[in-house]
Amino acid sequence: MRIVALAGGIGGARFLRGLLAAVGPQDEITVIGNTGDDIHLYGLKVCPDLDTVMYTLGGGIHEEQGWGRTDETWSIKAEMKEYGVGPEWFGLGDRDFATHLVRSQMLTAGYSLSQVTEALCVRWKPGVRLLPMSDDRVETHVRITDEQGTRAVHFQEYWVRLHAEVDAEAIVPVGADTAKPAPGVLEAIAEADVILFPPSNPVVSIGTILAVPGIREAVAAAPAPVVGLSPIIGGAPVRGMADKVLAAVGVEATAEAVALDYGPALVDGWLVDTVDEASVAAVEAAGIACRAVPLLMTDVEATAEMARAALALAEQVRK
């Protein structure tokens, strides 16, 4: 079976680990990764979501943190601080730096981000084909108003430095409107047997991938069933601040509202957590098949069970 999954960072990566445990060796998984979180620091290109997927599936992730490398050291960061060079709020460890050096060196030599990602995956062997959503530069910015007035900040600054404490007024994936899907992305979607939306952030992860012209249209037109898993449980994100960015796009932070925002033209099936069982009827009334199952990714087996439920629902809604 050919499975395509759209993925952000932590939520996407953890789900994919369960999906890999749930499928067989004959199944092929293509992951279309969000690159709207990418940031340039110290002349290096950092791709947090691609790296989280690569490190998580390749066994190099810092488990508790959910991002960055295991057994990390911080000498470069300390040295940068001595020079008074920031940003101090963004954590790039020494081992992680190597990834960004290799990536940036290859990009400077003229390779595309997809080629670079493929090269990095030769080391990490994630067990999936990892494609960036686009080789073109896309950067999500967030409009905020604080004591400095109304301004746009890079998504990473909003999330990591400001902890999403100030309201997001608008989310703009800068560059998305002229970005092209990376090679292989549209083909993978068209040829998929199943398309999955892991419990990734619906606005700044999945939403950004869908904002690349052609991708949303390809998913909607794909013959494969499309099944999503809710990142919202009991009216709140399991982790992170998805409620803040959902508010910016006028969507309530509930499993039901997120499903309806994707809509029946895009998703055929939707999984909510058992605590949200009461919302199943409303989602189904909107034309999306819905089931309530445990959606907490507490360990790989629990996550594999979520993946099995998503694949089972895909079979039920297959046209």
Ligand code: GDP
């Ligand atoms: P990011 O790029 O690191 O923010 O990661 P993603 O966009 O892929 O995923 C973030 C989303 O994962 C958040 O909105 C969380 O609510 C969701 N999430 C994290 N852990 C779990 C979990 O155990 N179960 C579910 N259903 N969602 C989760």
Ligand code: CA
């Ligand atoms: Ca992210």
